[in-house]
Amino acid sequence: MGEDASSHDVDVLVIGGGPAGIAVACSVAEAGRRVAVIDDNPAAGGQIWRGGAAGPGATRWFARLAASPAMVHASTAVIDIRRRADGPPCVVTRGPDGIGEWRPRALVKQGFDVRGRRVVIAGSGPLRLAVAEQASTGRLARFAASLIRHPRKLLQVVSIRRTIGPVLRAGTFPVGVRPDTDGLVVSLVAGGPGRERRADVACDLLACGFGLVPNVEVALACGCEVVRGGVAVNAAGRTTAPGVWAAGECTGVGGLDKSLVEGRVAGLAAAGRSDEAARSAAEVLRWRHFAVRLERTFALDRRLSRLAADDTIVCRCEDVKAGVLRCYPSWREAKLMTRIGMGPCQGRVCGPSVQTLFGWHPDDPRPPGWPVPLAEIVAPVTGSHRE
Amino acid sequence: MKQRITIVGGGIVGAACAEALARGGAGVTVVESRFPGTGATAAGMGQVVVMDDSPAQLALTRRSRDPWHGLSATLPAAAEWRRTGTLWVAADDDELAEAARKRDLLVGGSVEARLLDAAEVAAAEPRLRPGLAGGLLVPDDAVVYPPPVAAWLLAAAQRAGATVIRDTTVVAVAGDTLAPGWVRLADGRTIAGDAVVVAAGTATPRLMPGDPLRPRKGHLVITDRTPGFVTHQLIGLGYVKRAHDVGTDWVAFNVQPRATGQLLVGSSRQVDVDSRAIDPVILRAMIDRCTAFMPELAHVPAIRVWTGLRAATPDGLPLIGPWPEMPGVWLATGHAGLRITTALGTADLVPHALCGVDTPLDSQASVPTRCRLTAEACHGWSDRPRHGAAHDRWRGGSRRGGHQRRCGGAQPRWARRLATPHQRVGLAAWPAVRHGHLLRVPRDRGRTPARADLPVARSRRDGGAHRWVRMRAPTTSTCS
Numbered sequence: 001m002g003e004d005a006s007s008h009d010v011d012v013l014v015i016g017g018g019p020a021g022i023a024v025a026c027s028v029a030e031a032g033r034r035v036a037v038i039d040d041n042p043a044a045g046g047q048i049w050r051g052g053a054a055g056p057g058a059t060r061w062f063a064r065l066a067a068s069p070a071m072v073h074a075s076t077a078v079i080d081i082r083r084r085a086d087g088p089p090c091v092v093t094r095g096p097d098g099i100g101e102w103r104p105r106a107l108v109k110q111g112f113d114v115r116g117r118r119v120v121i122a123g124s125g126p127l128r129l130a131v132a133e134q135a136s137t138g139r140l141a142r143f144a145a146s147l148i149r150h151p152r153k154l155l156q157v158v159s160i161r162r163t164i165g166p167v168l169r170a171g172t173f174p175v176g177v178r179p180d181t182d183g184l185v186v187s188l189v190a191g192g193p194g195r196e197r198r199a200d201v202a203c204d205l206l207a208c209g210f211g212l213v214p215n216v217e218v219a220l221a222c223g224c225e226v227v228r229g230g231v232a233v234n235a236a237g238r239t240t241a242p243g244v245w246a247a248g249e250c251t252g253v254g255g256l257d258k259s260l261v262e263g264r265v266a267g268l269a270a271a272g273r274s275d276e277a278a279r280s281a282a283e284v285l286r287w288r289h290f291a292v293r294l295e296r297t298f299a300l301d302r303r304l305s306r307l308a309a310d311d312t313i314v315c316r317c318e319d320v321k322a323g324v325l326r327c328y329p330s331w332r333e334a335k336l337m338t339r340i341g342m343g344p345c346q347g348r349v350c351g352p353s354v355q356t357l358f359g360w361h362p363d364d365p366r367p368p369g370w371p372v373p374l375a376e377i378v379a380p381v382t383g384s385h386r387e
Numbered sequence: 388m389k390q391r392i393t394i395v396g397g398g399i400v401g402a403a404c405a406e407a408l409a410r411g412g413a414g415v416t417v418v419e420s421r422f423p424g425t426g427a428t429a430a431g432m433g434q435v436v437v438m439d440d441s442p443a444q445l446a447l448t449r450r451s452r453d454p455w456h457g458l459s460a461t462l463p464a465a466a467e468w469r470r471t472g473t474l475w476v477a478a479d480d481d482e483l484a485e486a487a488r489k490r491d492l493l494v495g496g497s498v499e500a501r502l503l504d505a506a507e508v509a510a511a512e513p514r515l516r517p518g519l520a521g522g523l524l525v526p527d528d529a530v531v532y533p534p535p536v537a538a539w540l541l542a543a544a545q546r547a548g549a550t551v552i553r554d555t556t557v558v559a560v561a562g563d564t565l566a567p568g569w570v571r572l573a574d575g576r577t578i579a580g581d582a583v584v585v586a587a588g589t590a591t592p593r594l595m596p597g598d599p600l601r602p603r604k605g606h607l608v609i610t611d612r613t614p615g616f617v618t619h620q621l622i623g624l625g626y627v628k629r630a631h632d633v634g635t636d637w638v639a640f641n642v643q644p645r646a647t648g649q650l651l652v653g654s655s656r657q658v659d660v661d662s663r664a665i666d667p668v669i670l671r672a673m674i675d676r677c678t679a680f681m682p683e684l685a686h687v688p689a690i691r692v693w694t695g696l697r698a699a700t701p702d703g704l705p706l707i708g709p710w711p712e713m714p715g716v717w718l719a720t721g722h723a724g725l726r727i728t729t730a731l732g733t734a735d736l737v738p739h740a741l742c743g744v745d746t747p748l749d750s751q752a753s754v755p756t757r758c759r760l761t762a763e764a765c766h767g768w769s770d771r772p773r774h775g776a777a778h779d780r781w782r783g784g785s786r787r788g789g790h791q792r793r794c795g796g797a798q799p800r801w802a803r804r805l806a807t808p809h810q811r812v813g814l815a816a817w818p819a820v821r822h823g824h825l826l827r828v829p830r831d832r833g834r835t836p837a838r839a840d841l842p843v844a845r846s847r848r849d850g851g852a853h854r855w856v857r858m859r860a861p862t863t864s865t866c867s
Binding site: 080082329330332333336337338339342343344346366367368371372373374375377378379380 | 421422424425429465534535538608609610611647652665667670671674677678684685686687688689690691692693
């Protein structure tokens with residue numbers, strides 16, 4: 001917002017430094033264009049490669065990024081974005097949002113010791129590798145069969161099956177948890193509607209995470225159209241907003257490989273190499289189909305949305321409970337009357353929940369994207385202004 | 388037979404009017420295009436303040452603030468009512484002189500107000516920068532969160548028999564196929580009635596082309612919770628000096644402590660701006676102005692910036708009264724930045740206006756084109772029961788019971804009039820345009836303007852397609 005005193009001259013600006021952002025930066029830089037990556041984490045890598053390399057693939061990409069002349073601005077949050085007509089192309093790559101899904105994994109990565117503990121991981125996959133998976137066995141099997149088109153994913157499934165197969169419970173979700181003498185007892189419900197079987201499982205830790213939602217905040221701020229929760233893009237990643245491309249999870253949750261392919265293609269297109277980008281269109285579309293299949297397979301069971309009791313807190317910033325919210329027909333009315341979504345997170349956390357619980361569509365985000373000191377929400381204006 | 392009145396708009400003004408009319412025995416229907424309390428009602432600061440830009444404004448805001456205090460005990464918790472008082476902050480001696488002038492006006496209007504010297508201001512609000520000249524404390528001003536109040540007023544109206552139609556737009560309030568007092572909805576339905584009250588804020592010009600309303604845009608910022616950061620609503624006195632600069636953009640220091648512990652930081656005004664996009668230049672100027680008064684504010688985390696459009700008139704006073712070009716149509720809009728404060732006062736005026744009882748209205752023109760509130764007209768207000776009685780009537784179960792307590796057994800005059808529709812005022816007799824009224828005239832192309840002799844008042848609004856002319860007084864009238 002406003003003229004920034006420390007403006008940079010770049011040909012392409014990349015927002016988000018996850019795998020998609022790294023792929024964009026590499027392909028733009030290798031095409032001979034100046035590129036800058038803005039990421040709000042202390043280092044590039046996104047959520048999946050948080051805290052440095054996580055395997056040979058990641059190491060290769062980090063090395064490629066380091067070797068390229070791409071500038072990385074880490075620990076830098078985008079609080080608002082306005083693209084000038086003559087400004088550089090902008091590629092938006094933002095990871096998915098989801099409630100609680102990254103916390104257990106992030107905790108473990110940060111050194112939280114889970115060895116020797118009994119853990120129940122409940123939720124919807126596949127990125128979270130839930131052990132109590134709410135999607136049914138049949139749906140999982142059909143999904144696995146469809147992976148014949150994605151050999152690497154198939155290998156992943158085989159390794160997951162080997163790791164957690166014996167304990168995987170499909171079509172299962174938790175309905176309650178209570179403390180026990182030594183730990184917790186989680187009540188799980190399995191089986192289709194009308195054929196529910198209840199089972200209690202003792203454990204030390206329960207990790208829950210249902211649903212991943214593309215993070216489209218920055219894209220919306222750029223004026224991009226959003227269709228069915230994801231940024232609307234063509235095969236090259238071009239959005240409906242002029243000069244703005246999108247790649248990665250913000251176009252639809254599809255995992256690492258989709259992000260890398262989309263990032264490379266969007267980078268080429270934004271750098272002006274449309275011909276090269278067009279050659280990879282088929283590959284991009286293949287991964288988009290994969291994302292659609294993921295979404296269908298792991299679509300949330302409707303019974304989950306009925307689990308919230310009247311005293312279940314939906315908005316944690318403002319302590320708004322589900323029972324109060326049921327009285328209102330829309331997000332906007334509930335927000336004005338109950339303050340839901342008016343706290344520091346501005347509906348980022350509860351927005352996806354109310355979408356699932358009540359079918360509401362939260363407002364488009366308003367700046368700043370994150371709580372920032374008042375004096376910093378807008379850059380100092382150069383020149384004179386009227387008062 | 389009850390008089391049937393349709394109110395267009397379920398914002399705070401429409402809701403307050405609906406409540407007052409329904410309580411008075413009218414058959415009220417409120418049509419709201421979305422839901423109660425949205426629109427400008429939700430976008431503003433929720434100030435309940437006495438303002439003195441003009442004698443009429445002073446009278447209107449003063450008479451409107453009292454019923455707020457009467458309501459305060461019964462308002463729902465979500466209304467976040469807080470009697471913070473207003474501390475008008477004077478940065479220099481000029482502004483201190485302005486504070487003294489303001490004090491005299493307020494005290495003259497029997498509003499409690501006290502001048503503070505520099506040390507007292509620093510003691511009252513330690514986070515203000517040192518070196519200020521002083522201030523003016525108006526202890527009975529308050530802040531409120533308006534959307535739940537609008538919903539609550541409409542619920543009270545419904546209990547008194549009103550009907551609320553939501554998610555429905557009114558597309559016409561007059562026309563060849565509509566009888567006076569009828570409205571047509573977007574779905575083709577018509578609502579029959581005896582009168583229409585348009586309280587639609589910025590949507591009003593869609594319904595009645597030619598009204599002198601202009602959009603006025605404001606920016607606001609809300610911060611994260613910082614309880615105790617300030618305790619009074621703070622307004623820089625530069626606000627007063629610039630209040631008449633309609634037509635230019637300006638910003639003011641205005642910080643409110645909300646009941647949640649958050650700070651609401653404002654304010655800005657841009658006239659004739661239709662876009663709701665955030666203007667970085669204005670926002671920056673606004674923040675700079677606020678942090679100049681309160682340096683620590685710069686570090687408080689801001690969580691949201693938004694803009695709102697208010698319906699404003701060129702002279703800053705609302706339009707309350709019958710609209711001469713459309714028989715049976717009444718206006719209660721154009722309250723601009725004071726709509727929350729003046730909503731309850733408007734709700735007091737409208738029933739009187741609808742029944743032709745001229746007590747609180749402009750007494751020179753008993754049925755004015757525009758209910759311009761002159762100082763003289765407001766004299767009639769001062770002896771009417773308020774405060775405690777107002778509180779009483781909200782506690783009362785039956786509406787008749789409430790009135791009996793308040794008015795010694797009788798309904799107010801206007802309420803009695805409402806019950807006898809044959810006494811309704813004939814609307815056809817009014818001249819089409821009265822003096823003092825701003826008329827929008829299509830810019831003439833080639834033809835001699837019909838009223839070329841009239842002075843051009845404003846012509847910015849629509850890129851020169853129309854111009855504004857102020858109608859001259861046709862006879863010896865004293866209307867201001």
